[in-house]
Amino acid sequence: MTRVIHTAFIGGDIVPAELVPQPHVTAGVGFVLKEDLGDGPLDDAQVREAIAYGVAVIEVCGGRGAFVTGPRRVALRDFDPTQVRMSLHVNGTEVATGGAADPLGALALRARASRDRGNPLRAGEMVFTGALGPLCALVPGDVVTAHLSGLGAVKMYFGHREP
Known part of the structure; x- marks a missing residue:
């Protein structure tokens, strides 16, 4: 099932604590589409081109819920999604690591499911294909940084920025 999150932030932003009453974080790859995924086989090859x-x-x-995006936009030809490794830090301490097995397959599955429900994925949308590690709890004041190989880092402040 596709989960729509309407609250977006850019790296370095403060995510208000009142927005997320039971906060947890994870990290992964967001894919931004340049083409609609509503017709055709919606296989890995078609998804890759989109x-x-x-x-x-x-x-x-x-x-x-909310999401925070990093500053680097990386073309698919410049990184291999199956090789992305993630490390997640809260207040400077590594709390999770992980990697993806088949994010393009997950995106193709999501595209087919969305189309079959009459709500196909559209150009300009960002699709998060899943967490690369476990969820980690947050409290107001936490600073979260995720490092994803090939994609760079993304940072957020939860609740308020440290002085």
Whole structure:
């Protein structure tokens, strides 16, 4: 099932604590589409051609949710999504690591499911294909940084920025 998150932030932003009453974070790859994915076989090859770029993403879960995108937009020809490794840090301490097995396959599956429900993925949308590691709890004041190989880093402040 596709989960729509309407609250987006860019790296370095403060995500308000009241937005997410039971906050947890994870990180992964966001794929921004340059083409609609509503027709055709929606296989890995078609999905690959529909991607404009990938970006490092921190997903804030619990309640309405939000996501924070990193500054680097990387074309698919310049990184291999199956080789992306992630390390997630909260307040400078590494709390999670991981990697992806088949993010393009996950995107193709999501594209087919969305089309079959009559709500196909559209050009300009960003699709988060899943967490690259476990969820980690947050408290107001936490600073979160995710490093994704090939995509760079993304940072966010939860609740308020440190003085």
